[in-house]
Amino acid sequence: MEGQKKVLVNGPLARQIYDRIMSSGVKKSPVSSGNKVSAKKPAAVK
Amino acid sequence: MIGLYKSSGSYHAEHISDLSHRTLLNRFNVKLDTQKKVLGLQKIIQEHLFDAENEGYRTYLVYDEHGENAGIFSLRTGAMIFDVEPSDGESFHEIISALELSVFAVNNSYAEKYPDKKYIGKDFFYDCIVPILSSVYEQVGCSVIYLFAINNPALISYYMDELDFLELPPEEERVILDNLGSYKNDECKFLYRHLSTVVL
Numbered sequence: 001m002e003g004q005k006k007v008l009v010n011g012p013l014a015r016q017i018y019d020r021i022m023s024s025g026v027k028k029s030p031v032s033s034g035n036k037v038s039a040k041k042p043a044a045v046k
Numbered sequence: 047m048i049g050l051y052k053s054s055g056s057y058h059a060e061h062i063s064d065l066s067h068r069t070l071l072n073r074f075n076v077k078l079d080t081q082k083k084v085l086g087l088q089k090i091i092q093e094h095l096f097d098a099e100n101e102g103y104r105t106y107l108v109y110d111e112h113g114e115n116a117g118i119f120s121l122r123t124g125a126m127i128f129d130v131e132p133s134d135g136e137s138f139h140e141i142i143s144a145l146e147l148s149v150f151a152v153n154n155s156y157a158e159k160y161p162d163k164k165y166i167g168k169d170f171f172y173d174c175i176v177p178i179l180s181s182v183y184e185q186v187g188c189s190v191i192y193l194f195a196i197n198n199p200a201l202i203s204y205y206m207d208e209l210d211f212l213e214l215p216p217e218e219e220r221v222i223l224d225n226l227g228s229y230k231n232d233e234c235k236f237l238y239r240h241l242s243t244v245v246l
Contacts, residue, residue, distance in 0.1 A: 005102070005122070005123075005124055005125075005146075006124065006125050006126075006127055007124065007125070007126040007127070007144075007192065007222060007225070007226075007236075008127050008129070008225045009126060009127065009128045009129065009221055009222055009225065010128075010129035010131075010221070010225070011129075011131075011221055012131070013217065013218050013221050014128040014129055014130050014131070014140075014221070015128070015130045015132075015140075016218065017128065017214065017218045017221065017222070018126075018128045018130070018140050018142065020214065020218070021126070021142060021190060021238055021240070022142065022189070022240070024212055024238075024239075024240045024243075025189070025240035025241075025242035025243065026240070026242040026243050
């Protein structure tokens with residue numbers, strides 16, 4: 001199936017394209033989802 | 047204007063997982079009034095998407111509140127790799143972690159059955175896709191979603207005006223398309239949206 005796992009950007013405009021895409025975001029304070037992540041307790045060994 | 051759209055809340059998505067979904071994919075009907083490339087999209091949906099799970103694609107069928115199939119979308123991880131060449135010093139790479147919206151389509155049979163529903167694609171984008179994007183952005187730190195749209199003016203306008211995707215200036219887009227191989231040139235348009243703009 002067609003698709004692009006990687007998009008390669010080179011040449012003199014590369015830096016400019018990178019800056020344009022990254023600057024299109026919204027400035028936010030550091031993201032915190034508030035989620036707590038923990039490992040499952042291992043099953044008891046009999 | 048970038049902002050969060052208040053969707054209908056009536057759509058939900060199911061990840062394809064069993065052979066009954068393969069049957070639904072085989073029957074999926076894309077609107078065919080634009081270009082022959084749309085036939086290519088229908089062929090991909092009907093013949094390749096189910097097996098593409100093993101290639102890293104994740105495909106979801108979209109259902110309305112009555113369980114009718116309204117659309118389909120596929121996501122997979124991607125990356126944009128920039129070979130930056132400063133005027134003085136050695137070149138280096140900047141990388142943008144990304145998701146690719148590989149497939150996004152309204153079921154034409156559904157759209158024809160409910161002509162009063164004007165925003166099916168937009169509604170299920172915000173009902174079903176944005177929650178995934180929001181979760182990935184917040185919990186993993188991925189930066190961008192991009193897609194390669196069929197180069198049809200109405201479709202491009204839809205992505206930009208309704209779904210808030212952005213285009214690059216032509217000379218910058220050319221740089222990206224030139225690296226994609228001949229089948230992409232002039233047949234598609236690169237669009238992107240920073241994931242910070244979809245956080246709920």
